[in-house]
Amino acid sequence: MNRIDLPVGEDDLQAYLDGRLGPDRLEAVRRYLEEHPAIAGDLERDRMLLGELRDRLGSKAAEPIPARLRISSIRAGVRRRRWSNVRSVAAVCAWIAVGGLGGWMANGLLVTSDPAPVRIARIAEDAMAAYRTFVVEVVHPVEVRADEEAHLVGWLSKRLRTPITAPDLTPLGYRLMGGRLLPGGSGPAAMLMYDDDAGSRLTLYVKTDETEETSFQFLEEDGVSAFLWRDRGLGYVVTAGTSREALMPVARLVYDELERQPEPKPANQL
Known part of the structure; x- marks a missing residue:
C-alpha cells in the first residue's frame, strides 16, 4: 500500500488545516471530507478559530524581538x-x-527530547488538577476572597516575583471570587477563581515561565477544557468545565485584559 492509499488520519487533517499537504494526499483528504460532512464542519470551525487567533496575535510580529x-x-x-x-x-x-x-x-x-511539550503538558496538568480540586469546594474555594483583591494580587505578585493582576471578566458575566497560592513544580503558581450567576466557575492559573511566547493551545480531558499560552515570561491557563466554544471568549478576554497591563518588571525591581 502506497501513501496515497493510506486511510486519512488526524495527522492528515491537521496538515490539511495548516496547508502542508502534498498533492498526493490533498485529493484523498478532500474526498474523505466530502464523505464525512460532520468532520468537515469541525475542521472548518477550527480554521475559523485559528484565523481569528492569527488576527488577534498578529501584532506580536511587529513588536521588538525579546x-x-x-x-x-x-x-x-x-x-x-x-x-x-x-x-x-x-x-x-x-x-x-x-x-x-x-x-x-x-x-x-x-534518549533526549525537546522539553517544551513536557512543560506544556505539566502546566496544563497542574492547572486542570487545581481546578478539579478547588472548584467543588463550598466553604474554602479560595484562600483570599475578592473583597481583599488588592491584598490578594499584591501577595501573589510578591510570591511569584512578578506583577499579577486579576482580569475583569464582568463583560462575560463572571465575577472574581478570590484566589490562592499553589505549588507549581519549579516555583509557586497563582490561581484566581471566578463564578457567574448560575454558579459556574472557572479558574485562571498563572506561573512564571521563561520559554518563548506561544499562541493559544487547547486541551480537553474528562469534560474539563483549558486554553493555555505564554506571554512576557508568564504561563497562563484558563480552565472550566465547559466546551471549547464557550471557553474561547473567556480566554480572549483574559488575553486582552492582560495585554493592556504594563510590561512586568524584573523580579529584582519588585
Missing part, C-alpha cells in the same frame, strides 16, 4: 542545554555502571 529570542541568546541557551545533556548522560552512565540498570530503562533515560 532579548531571550535573539540569535546570541538562543545559541547560548543551546550550549547550556547541550552541556546539561552531557552531564545528564554521564550521570546515567555512572548509575548503569554501579547499579546495572535494565536495558529498556537505560535506553529511555539516554
Whole structure:
C-alpha cells in the first residue's frame, strides 16, 4: 500500500488545516471530507478559530524581538542545554555502571527530547488538577476572597516575583471570587477563581515561565477544557468545565485584559 492509499488520519487533517499537504494526499483528504460532512464542519470551525487567533496575535510580529529570542541568546541557551545533556548522560552512565540498570530503562533515560511539550503538558496538568480540586469546594474555594483583591494580587505578585493582576471578566458575566497560592513544580503558581450567576466557575492559573511566547493551545480531558499560552515570561491557563466554544471568549478576554497591563518588571525591581 502506497501513501496515497493510506486511510486519512488526524495527522492528515491537521496538515490539511495548516496547508502542508502534498498533492498526493490533498485529493484523498478532500474526498474523505466530502464523505464525512460532520468532520468537515469541525475542521472548518477550527480554521475559523485559528484565523481569528492569527488576527488577534498578529501584532506580536511587529513588536521588538525579546532579548531571550535573539540569535546570541538562543545559541547560548543551546550550549547550556547541550552541556546539561552531557552531564545528564554521564550521570546515567555512572548509575548503569554501579547499579546495572535494565536495558529498556537505560535506553529511555539516554534518549533526549525537546522539553517544551513536557512543560506544556505539566502546566496544563497542574492547572486542570487545581481546578478539579478547588472548584467543588463550598466553604474554602479560595484562600483570599475578592473583597481583599488588592491584598490578594499584591501577595501573589510578591510570591511569584512578578506583577499579577486579576482580569475583569464582568463583560462575560463572571465575577472574581478570590484566589490562592499553589505549588507549581519549579516555583509557586497563582490561581484566581471566578463564578457567574448560575454558579459556574472557572479558574485562571498563572506561573512564571521563561520559554518563548506561544499562541493559544487547547486541551480537553474528562469534560474539563483549558486554553493555555505564554506571554512576557508568564504561563497562563484558563480552565472550566465547559466546551471549547464557550471557553474561547473567556480566554480572549483574559488575553486582552492582560495585554493592556504594563510590561512586568524584573523580579529584582519588585
